[in-house]
Amino acid sequence: MGRNDDDDNSQEMGDKLQAPPDFDGPTSDRRCTDILCTLLIFAMWIAMTILGVQAIIGGDYRVILYPLDYEGNVCGTDFAQDMTDFPYFIYVNNYGGGVCVKECPSLNGVTADNLTDIKSLVTYGGLFQVENAEITTDVLQIGNYTGEDALFCNEEDCYPDPNDPSSSWDSKGVDKGNGFAYYVGDSYPVLSWCFLTIEASDRIDELVGANATLSSVEAGYDFWNDLFADLWTAREYIFGFGFGTALLVSFLYIAVLRLPALLNIVVWGSIFATITLFFGIGAYAFYLSDFWASEDPQIWSDQSITATKISSFVLFGIGFVLILLMICLRKQIQLAIGCVKETGKAVTHMPLIMFVPVIQGVAFILFVLVWSIYGIYLASQGEITVLELPVNANGLEVTVRTYEFDDYIYYGLWFLLFCFFWTSNFIVAYGDMVVAMSVAKWYFTRNKRETGNGTVIGALYDTGRYHLGTLAFGSLILALINLARAILAKVQKQVKKADSKIADCLLCCCQCCLWCFEQCIKFLNKNAYIQTAIFGTPFCTSAREAFFLILRNIGRIGAISYVSGAVLIIGKLFISSLTTGASYFLMSQLIGDELFSLWGPTVLVFLISYFIADMFLDVFEMGITTILQCFIADEEMFDGDQCFAEGDLQDWIDKYEEN
Helix, strand or coil: CCCCCCHHHHHHCCCCCCCCCCCCCCCCCCCCCCHHHHHHHHHHHHHHHHHHHHHHHHCCCHHHHCCECCCCCECCCCCCCCCCCCCEEEECCCCCCEEEECCCCCCCCCCCCCCEEEEEEEECCEEEECCCCCCCCCCCCECCCCCCCCCCCCHHHHCCCCCCHHHHHCCCCCHHHCCCEEEEECEEEECCEEEECHHHHHHHHHHHCCCCCCCCCHHHHHHHHHHHHHHHHCHHHHHHHHHHHHHHHHHHHHHHHCCHHHHHHHHHHHHHHHHHHHHHHHHHHHHHHHHHHHCCCCCCCHHHHHHHHHHHHHHHHHHHHHHHHHHHCHHHHHHHHHHHHHHHHHHHHCHHHHHHHHHHHHHHHHHHHHHHHHHHHHHCCCEEEEEEEECCCCCCEEEEEEEECCHHHHHHHHHHHHHHHHHHHHHHHHHHHHHHHHHHHHHCCCCHHHCCHHHHHHHHHHHHHHCHHHHHHHHHHHHHHHHHHHHHHHHHHHHHHHCCHHHHHHHHHHHHHHHHHHHHHHHHHHHHHHHHHHHCCCHHHHHHHHHHHHHHCHHHHHHHHHHHHHHHHHHHHHHHHHHHHHHHHHHHHHCHHHCCCCHHHHHHHHHHHHHHHHHHHHHHHHHHHHHHHHHHHHHHHCCHHHCCCCHHHHHHHHHHHHC
């Protein structure tokens, strides 16, 4: 769409922007906007604090953070019975009942098979052993259980035939994993919970002649158990690469983007390097899967080998898709580089703007810390209830303690979730406004040397002094959508339990529509913040002006924003792929033999590094959007030499229109 629209279309799409008298950039005559929303968000924070303080006074965080045994004791604490010396929890039955122990039993070098002592049982009354048991009481020290719910084993109830382990599986005490006793096996801790190793679980299956894995933890053996163990083993690599390396690469990448002479090389180099990384990591994964499959004896499980080979094909597929996109969008990419170049100039004049994401990150971490404390203490005010569950047809029952919430706690937790959505969106909006105001001031300053770090500091002050209400308004709309999606997700979970396919399909469609609506609101909010940054107008006015401005120039704003965003996504993929590839190679070489699978830690490194890259490159994304909207507004408000746009910016936008 050209600069001069038809009069009829102009009327339908709103009046063109009119420059205020003596306009020389974002207004300095600002007033507080959307004061009611400012009061509302402060009221929300005050209500959250009151709720949290009351919860801290009446709650006990230990009930939430530590395991609860079958008697209602909290392992590792003096809550109820003193279990301070027994900080770990070990499962006894399928209902999730268990006891507190001093340490998770490790049988390596203790038993003949290093995996299990099938003649020893952990029970609701302590350790029970029959003849020829291998472990001593020092290996598995259990808390003192003598209450009315304690149940004790004898040979008749738990081990009818000491020479036949399978007889215990159907006994009254074990009752196929539903009783008050279970076999002692080699285990490892995940936080304060003890989990049997896969090998120990398989060995128990073999000895009793049945699938003896407790259903309360069975899913963990197939996936979650292995995943948590791998994440714990590789934690130093995950945090080192995910945060440290990604942060360093992001800073270096952005520093290079600020250099106009290298921008073309960096962008195209990132595209080719990203494609190469996907093919390279895919080839390496394919090689590893074949190598692992050819080992004799085979060390890695068939599941890990299959997952690695499938992952290699997925990586190859992504690489081919990127090649096709690069070929189809090569001209648009070159034009989008011009917009990135202009943003790079702004960042060069105002380097402090790159620390806006750091400020946002610190604010978010501090809020989440306080919010988590409030949530944990509020949840800890629930009531511990007793469930009596049948063991067998003889009327014997085992007890399990569960945690239930009354309406006050239930709705209080939903309120805290709403506070999280509103505040997190508010923090993001604050950063967007600061970047928009800084870049807008840079754009509408004829002598760019007059802008600098002071411009960013001024934007931080003006945003906090005048426009908190506008940010609260926009973030409130997003928070309500987020809350609606969370409620819908809860309903979806309940519908899945009812196995209603039609209802589940309808809810999925609703969830998809809400997601699309959320993305539209995010886009409109960002552009509304830019209008507020330039003209100091309230949210509704800014949103209306931004909407019609975009509508009048939908062709070039939509296309250039899309392609520029795609270029930045390539940058994010380059940073995260480089970081992930390096971590995968080092982990496979240094700790590969200690992991069930490399893919859990590798995927987490990718997610963390992508988040870090996204956080920093979002400054460029918001800068591009601001410059583009400033250019369109400049074009509508001024003619000829009065325009603030520099020659290069005008040239590449005109060039795009010609294409």
